[in-house]
Amino acid sequence: DDQTTTTYDIELIPGDGIGPEVVDAALPLIRAVADDHGLAFDITRRDWGTEYYLEQGEMMPEDGVSRLADSDAIFLGAVGHPTVPDHVTLHGLLLPIRKGLDQYICKRPNVLFEGIETPLQGYDAGDIDFVVYRENTEGEYADIGGREHRGFNHETAVQSALFTREGTERIVRAAFEAATERDGHLTSVTKSNAQAHSMVFWDDIVEEVSEDYPSVTVERLLVDAASMDLIRRPHEFDIIVASNLFGDILTDIGAQITGSMGLAPSGNIHPGDENPSMFEPVHGSAPDIVGDGVANPLATVLSWSMLLEDVGEKTAATALWDAVTNQLADGAAPRTPDLGGDATTEAVVDDLRSRL
Amino acid sequence: DDQTTTTYDIELIPGDGIGPEVVDAALPLIRAVADDHGLAFDITRRDWGTEYYLEQGEMMPEDGVSRLADSDAIFLGAVGHPTVPDHVTLHGLLLPIRKGLDQYICKRPNVLFEGIETPLQGYDAGDIDFVVYRENTEGEYADIGGREHRGFNHETAVQSALFTREGTERIVRAAFEAATERDGHLTSVTKSNAQAHSMVFWDDIVEEVSEDYPSVTVERLLVDAASMDLIRRPHEFDIIVASNLFGDILTDIGAQITGSMGLAPSGNIHPGDENPSMFEPVHGSAPDIVGDGVANPLATVLSWSMLLEDVGEKTAATALWDAVTNQLADGAAPRTPDLGGDATTEAVVDDLRSRL
Ligand SMILES: CC(C)[C@H](C(=O)O)[C@@H](O)C(=O)O
Ligand SMILES: CC(C)[C@H](C(=O)O)[C@@H](O)C(=O)O
Numbered sequence: 245d246d247q248t249t250t251t252y253d254i255e256l257i258p259g260d261g262i263g264p265e266v267v268d269a270a271l272p273l274i275r276a277v278a279d280d281h282g283l284a285f286d287i288t289r290r291d292w293g294t295e296y297y298l299e300q301g302e303m304m305p306e307d308g309v310s311r312l313a314d315s316d317a318i319f320l321g322a323v324g325h326p327t328v329p330d331h332v333t334l335h336g337l338l339l340p341i342r343k344g345l346d347q348y349i350c351k352r353p354n355v356l357f358e359g360i361e362t363p364l365q366g367y368d369a370g371d372i373d374f375v376v377y378r379e380n381t382e383g384e385y386a387d388i389g390g391r392e393h394r395g396f397n398h399e400t401a402v403q404s405a406l407f408t409r410e411g412t413e414r415i416v417r418a419a420f421e422a423a424t425e426r427d428g429h430l431t432s433v434t435k436s437n438a439q440a441h442s443m444v445f446w447d448d449i450v451e452e453v454s455e456d457y458p459s460v461t462v463e464r465l466l467v468d469a470a471s472m473d474l475i476r477r478p479h480e481f482d483i484i485v486a487s488n489l490f491g492d493i494l495t496d497i498g499a500q501i502t503g504s505m506g507l508a509p510s511g512n513i514h515p516g517d518e519n520p521s522m523f524e525p526v527h528g529s530a531p532d533i534v535g536d537g538v539a540n541p542l543a544t545v546l547s548w549s550m551l552l553e554d555v556g557e558k559t560a561a562t563a564l565w566d567a568v569t570n571q572l573a574d575g576a577a578p579r580t581p582d583l584g585g586d587a588t589t590e591a592v593v594d595d596l597r598s599r600l
Numbered sequence: 601d602d603q604t605t606t607t608y609d610i611e612l613i614p615g616d617g618i619g620p621e622v623v624d625a626a627l628p629l630i631r632a633v634a635d636d637h638g639l640a641f642d643i644t645r646r647d648w649g650t651e652y653y654l655e656q657g658e659m660m661p662e663d664g665v666s667r668l669a670d671s672d673a674i675f676l677g678a679v680g681h682p683t684v685p686d687h688v689t690l691h692g693l694l695l696p697i698r699k700g701l702d703q704y705i706c707k708r709p710n711v712l713f714e715g716i717e718t719p720l721q722g723y724d725a726g727d728i729d730f731v732v733y734r735e736n737t738e739g740e741y742a743d744i745g746g747r748e749h750r751g752f753n754h755e756t757a758v759q760s761a762l763f764t765r766e767g768t769e770r771i772v773r774a775a776f777e778a779a780t781e782r783d784g785h786l787t788s789v790t791k792s793n794a795q796a797h798s799m800v801f802w803d804d805i806v807e808e809v810s811e812d813y814p815s816v817t818v819e820r821l822l823v824d825a826a827s828m829d830l831i832r833r834p835h836e837f838d839i840i841v842a843s844n845l846f847g848d849i850l851t852d853i854g855a856q857i858t859g860s861m862g863l864a865p866s867g868n869i870h871p872g873d874e875n876p877s878m879f880e881p882v883h884g885s886a887p888d889i890v891g892d893g894v895a896n897p898l899a900t901v902l903s904w905s906m907l908l909e910d911v912g913e914k915t916a917a918t919a920l921w922d923a924v925t926n927q928l929a930d931g932a933a934p935r936t937p938d939l940g941g942d943a944t945t946e947a948v949v950d951d952l953r954s955r956l
Pocket of ligand 2: 882
């Protein structure tokens with residue numbers, strides 16, 4: 245046999261709640277796809293997250309981010325716990341990784357798959373298909389601000405959003421690049437009318453970068469109008485570029501109008517080889533269904549597909565993506581409860597394997 | 601005749617685009633309702649806005665805000681112009697009035713009327729009925745920030761959101777009050793997991809104020825989840841309280857899921873007699889249909905209803921609101937194009953008069 249095997253070093257953080265369930269259920273499928281395409285994954289498992297925190301007082305070891313840095317890619321299940329505040333779980337794990345590894349693109353495809361019902365009237369499979377490029381390291385999530393005069397009448401809190409030229413230019417450029425590879429239509433979402441310090445700067449950068457992409461049509465929307473338009477005319481979007489906060493809101497609306505949070509994959513991407521990118525389902529840790537074995541694994545599987553595409557394994561990525569598309573289109577296939585079925589996580593994954 | 605007439609001093613700013621069209625069309629109806637209820641309006645018309653700006657270099661006179669200050673209420677049509685940047689038109693008129701007259705509550709009802717189709721599947725008239733209490737003077741719209749190193753690689757923009765105890769407490773308290781008069785359910789929307797400086801402060805204030813309203817159930821949602829939930833389960837909301845930016849986004853989603861921007865009224869309210877409140881349709885100046893005579897006047901009429909309620913004329917307010925409800929429920933009644941009809945603004949208002 246003269247097949248060579250390419251091996252990828254993967255850091256796996258199953259995390260909290262249903263994270264480990266979906267991650268572990270998906271692994272045999274992922275290994276099977278790898279086998280089929282002459283690939284192998286060398287997986288290092290990191291049991292970081294809230295359990296780790298409750299024992300160690302921190303969500304991951306102090307040098308956690310640097311331990312991840314040499315891998316080819318990172319896969320994260322979910323983070324969050326009912327009894328530990330979100331700002332602890334997130335600022336202790338998810339956000340430091342995004343920032344520390346400079347994963348400045350949060351890429352989130354929003355696709356209405358065949359077989360999936362949208363809450364919107366009059367939309368069919370294929371009608372909704374756009375990708376959000378969300379800035380992922382600065383903007384409204386910058387850890388700048390404070391709170392003074394606690395408990396007094398003049399108590400005041402300030403939260404500052406930070407936009408740098410490099411930080412803004414590179415996400416805008418990545419979005420323009422993506423638009424040239426799709427339908428050539430880019431929507432930039434801001435709130436320039438009310439946030440003139442930051443958002444007019446963003447608009448100026450979009451204007452500048454657009455000169456390098458004359459074939460891309462550029463549309464500007466205010467975030468309030470964009471939120472409406474995702475409900476009113478989602479079929480008209482192709483690539484959306486937005487700040488950290490606005491991208492967060494728009495991608496959640498995107499997940500909702502395409503039928504389920506259980507289907508939404510995402511990548512936190514640092515382009516190039518310097519740092520690994522991290523892939524994760526958009527859904528959270530879903531404490532209410534932990535242990536029931538019915539968490540939807542599809543967002544995890546689609547996120548693995550994005551990972552494979554990102555490391556250059558396009559064929560394997562497509563095989564995984566197509567298995568999901570195929571399963572969803574098949575009315576007889578097993579589905580988890582969030583999609584109206586009563587199948588287990590495992591049954592869904594087994595069925596996907598049979599479709600490879 | 602021993603009827604006494606109560607006269608209200610109203611400042612009327614028709615503004616830009618379709619603003620004057622809907623405001624002028626609605627006036628005879630408003631006067632008719634006033635007549636019916638022993639009221640009169642003493643209206644001072646202010647031709648401020650973009651035309652004024654193009655002649656005078658400012659959107660309103662320098663002492664504009666103080667000229668409005670002694671009235672009983674202000675009515676605004678719309679602001680915005682295709683050739684003048686939004687941050688000029690808004691920072692020159694709308695926002696200074698909201699801030700200068702300390703109209704700290706932006707109150708926006710979202711109702712799915714009978715006869716109106718929502719873009720969401722499975723919702724009927726009456727299913728959606730919630731009110732957003734949006735903070736209207738500070739938060740993410742504070743004019744704090746700047747931009748340095750223009751054109752250089754290290755160019756940086758900062759936009760700071762400001763939350764004061766007074767500013768936060770009073771909007772939260774107003775929302776709790778409103779909840780006690782409705783279904784006793786309050787949803788507070790933040791992004792505390794990623795914006796810990798400002799939003800944890802907001803959460804703390806909600807917690808404090810909630811102690812005075814033990815009968816109100818409080819739900820906390822992150823803005824991304826709330827945006828989804830307005831699509832997924834809009835029927836479960838009663839009162840929503842949110843910051844300036846989040847309230848802006850949520851009310852636009854609210855207008856969309858209740859069928860039309862053309863139906864959404866709003867009040868910028870300063871409770872008490874010290875300053876007048878300002879009422880305005882949520883829609884903009886709609887440059888694309890200016891002069892066609894087909895702008896939807898219903899958001900304007902509903903905003904007048906809110907004005908009447910605010911000055912204490914509940915019966916007159918209800919008469920106006922009911923005329924609209926009545927017209928929308930009547931399949932044979934005239935409708936403007938945005939609601940699928942081909943009637944003119946005037947025909948719609950005439951029909952409303954016949955329903956008083
Ligand atoms: C958990 C939270 C900080 C996170 C975010 O807003 O980035 C999540 O909502 C997401 O979209 O990945
Ligand atoms: C025009 C703009 C500044 C305004 C706002 O965001 O307040 C508008 O969107 C609104 O909601 O009244």
